[in-house]
Amino acid sequence: MKYAIVLALALLCATPVVAQENVPPAPYAYRQLDDPVAEARAKALMVTLRCVMCQSQSIADSDASIAGDMRSEVRVRIARGEDPEHIRQWLIARYGDYVTYSPQVKPLTWPLFAAPVVILALAALLLRGRFRNAGDRDQT
Numbered sequence: 001m002k003y004a005i006v007l008a009l010a011l012l013c014a015t016p017v018v019a020q021e022n023v024p025p026a027p028y029a030y031r032q033l034d035d036p037v038a039e040a041r042a043k044a045l046m047v048t049l050r051c052v053m054c055q056s057q058s059i060a061d062s063d064a065s066i067a068g069d070m071r072s073e074v075r076v077r078i079a080r081g082e083d084p085e086h087i088r089q090w091l092i093a094r095y096g097d098y099v100t101y102s103p104q105v106k107p108l109t110w111p112l113f114a115a116p117v118v119i120l121a122l123a124a125l126l127l128r129g130r131f132r133n134a135g136d137r138d139q140t
Helices: 002-021 036-046 065-079 084-095 110-139
Strands: none
Touching: 036 065, 036 084, 065 084
């Protein structure tokens, strides 16, 4: 009886893993559009979008299932005639700013863009003071 319960629990825990393997890929995950112009627009957009699972690859290069779903969604929307920038904004709204390789300046992200300028200004002030003090010592 104990073994039957353990076996039933093991099968119950393994069911989600098996279910994930049986999900078919998205229709355009690994298939290109028939229209070469539309496929070129889709590819141009896909190389600018980051895979949310791989983190260092674009969705065009990634083999992750989520990247396949994103590729399919991009191709379907391009085939419908949507503007690539509109698709990008939809994906950003869905997955966050991380999904794009070109982040936008927003109230939350402006310190990231301003920090290098501030650091360079502080370095210039420190170096200016350092060289001015060194020049004063050389003249005396």
